[in-house]
Structures are given as structure tokens and as C-alpha cells.
Amino acid sequence: MIRRITRVMIVLLILTGVANGVETVAAISPVHEAARYLIQICDATGQFEYRVNTDPSVRVTPKYNILRHAGTVYSLCMYEDRYPTALTRAAVARAVGFMQRNAIGGVGSHTNMLAVWSRPEINLGDDPLQAKLGGTGLGLVALTSAHRVGAIEADLGQLRKLAEFIRYMQEKNGRFVSKYIPSEGGRTDFWASLYYPGEAALGLIMLYEIDPNPAWLDAAMRALLYLSTSRHGDKDLPPDHWTLLAMHRLLRLPRSFERKRQYEVLEAHAAELCHSIIAVRAMNTRTVGFTGDGRTCASATRLEGLIAALPLLSDPRLRARTQHAVDQGIEFLLGTQLRSGFCAGGWPRAARKLPKGHSGYTSSFNRRATEVRIDYVQHAMSALLMYEAVKPGH
Secondary structure: OHHHHHHHHHHHHHHOOEEOOEEOOHHHOHHHHHHHHHHHOEOOOOOEOOEEEOOOOOOOOOOOOHHHHHHHHHHHHHHHHHOOOHHHHHHHHHHHHHHHHHOEEEEOOEEEEEEEEEOHHHHOOOOOOEEEHHHHHHHHHHHHHHHHOOOOOOOHHHHHHHHHHHHHOEOOOOOEOOEEEHHHOEEEOOOOOOOHHHHHHHHHHHHHHHOOOHHHHHHHHHHHHHHHHHHOOOOOOOOOHHHHHHHHHHHOOOOOHHHHHHHHHHHHHHHHHHHHHHHOOOOOHHHHOOOOOOEHHHHHHHHHHHHHHHHHOOOHHHHHHHHHHHHHHHHHHHHHOOOOOOOOOOOEOEOOOOOOOOOOOOHHHHHHOOEEEHHHHHHHHHHHHHHHHHOOOO
16 A cells, blocks of 8 residues: 555656655646647647657658547646646637637538538548537537637637537437538438547536536436436446546536436446446556557546546445556556657657557557557646646645
8 A cells, every 4th residue: 555655646746747845847747748749739820730650660641630629629728727828828729710710610501500510621531521529519618618718708609509509419318419411411320429429518518617508508418318328237338538527527517406316327327437447457557558558548538537537436445446547547648658859748649569469469550659649648638637636735
């Protein structure tokens, strides 16, 4: 026990840039380094350098993803909320401006709706023009976050129209349709995303916090209840961190007695998700991450979900196991951040290339192991910020 506590204390000292009782230059803190990296790769138009590879022999195919763009804005706002600077606010404002100019647009004849569109000319892919549920959800998350930290002044009319698109994509039982593709007739249900429902619910909840329309909260609640009840009894639950983030945000709002049973359902599902994530994690998490193959983003997202769920867990044993897994996962992230070179502050896709005998080995895995992408950095920085926020004394 003494050894584990000492490790956790060391991790917290590293995170805050404090060692041996002496405060060091803020820039050496992993959180500050990560934020600096993201700010530096946000160009004058507000577009991020989406991905690079630290191995110069690897050819990087030009791509972009507006969902990950919005998620990166969210993490920079988390950083700005904790460590406010004009430099961060300026980067957030640029990135929001890019999204508003290049992604937010109308939805056919639905004059009461707006969506965040994935456009081929921006994404540089072969997919047709489409509005993804998760894109509009994260668009709401990004815009409300930027408003909250003072980087932009929110246009409530715009936010409400984005929320109306999300509600349009929801069925009566709370389930969401994942995509709207004009060339295929509009709402298309041939594919379901794991993460889009949680992203959409989180966006609605964050809008409700600044625009308390019961319709936003009701849609978010129905979405989370659908996920909770439809998964109940499943032995192999997905590591759905966005749903845990949304549940955390919803359950910290003032509660009504009439929804008591619904709150209990959500808390029970949060516990089930945590148990599932912990049950299948690699035992040597601190060196190989949660998935055992060294992928950094997979560990970071699980950490976000687990940290968000901690205050929702009533079982002290599960809470202790969750905290232990979080402590080990944070050690893994701290040990895999790039601390030098042109990607200093970022995270590679994987801690290391895998030997041919490893169960996860492929030539593609090893080629991409040295890749740095904005969502790898975004999720890792978010996890570290969340860990900082819940540590004793803060």
C-alpha cells in the first residue's frame, strides 16, 4: 500500500510541475506541454494539423475529421478553464471559427435545424456529404465550452438549431440514428456508432446548462436511458466513455424526485461500464496501457470515462478498483508523452512498435505506432486534466 500511494503522489507532482517540493517551470508539466502542442498546430484559419508521423519514412495521407476537430476544441476549453490564457482563448476562437465557416450548415428544407457537416472537400475522403450525429453533438460541446470560458459569445439561435437536429435524429424510445446523408434520402440507419449517442447527449446537457429548455434535458435523458436499458445484462459492454461523461454531467444537475428511478438506472449502468472496462484491462496497465498493445488513445478515453464515473459509484470496492486502474492508466500516459522533437507534448498512437510474436502485431500497426493525431493528444490531455481536478486539495 505504501508503494502504491507513493507512486500516485509522484504522478500528481509530475502533473502539476512540482518535484522535491520545488515548483518548476510550468512548461515542463505534461498538461501544459500538451496544450502548447495543440495551440501551435492550430493555424491562422483555425484548422489543426490533423496528423503527422514522427518517422520521416512513413507517408502521411492528407485527411481531416471535423468530429475530432470539435473534440480538440473541447479539451482546449477544459485547459483554458483551469489555466486561463489569452493564447488558449485565441486558439479556441480560431478553431470555432473554422468549424462555423466550414462545417455548420442547414439541413435541407428544415429551417429550424443546423448540423455539423462532414464535407468531402474538408475531410479529403471518398465519403459523400453527410451530417453525423456525433459531429453535431460535439459541435454543441465545443461551442458551449468555448462560450463558457469566454473565447466566443454563443449564438443561442445557432445552438438551438443544432439541438433540434439532434432531436430530429432521435426515435421515440431514445435511440438515435447515426447519419444524415442527403444523397441517400436523409436519415440513414445502415450503421450505428458506439460513441455518437453519448456525444449527442453530452452536447444537449451542456446546452441545457446555459439554455435550460426541458426539451434538451429530456432528449439527453431518454438517450442515456435507452443505452442503459438496452445494454442491461450484456456481459461484454463497450468502453463507452462519452456516455459516462454525459452521465456525470447530467447527474450533477439538480435532481427531481420524479426521476429518482431513472437516476438509479443511469448510476447502475455507469457501474456496469466501469466494471467492464476494469475487468478486461491489461494487468500491467502502467506499462502497456488498458488494451495491452500500448495504444495511447484507447487508454486515455477509458481514463476519461472512469474518472467521470468515480463520483457515481456507490460500491466502495468498485470505486477502489476503479481508482487503482485510473492511477495506473495515468502513469502509462505520463510515460508515453513525447517530450522532445517537433511533436513535443503530443502522444504517439502507440507506446512502441510490436514484435511479430505479439497478438496485436500487424505491419500497419507498426507503421502507425509513431503517428501523432489531434484526438490522441486531445483525449490524453483531457484525462490528465480530469485527474488533476479530482486529486486531493484541488
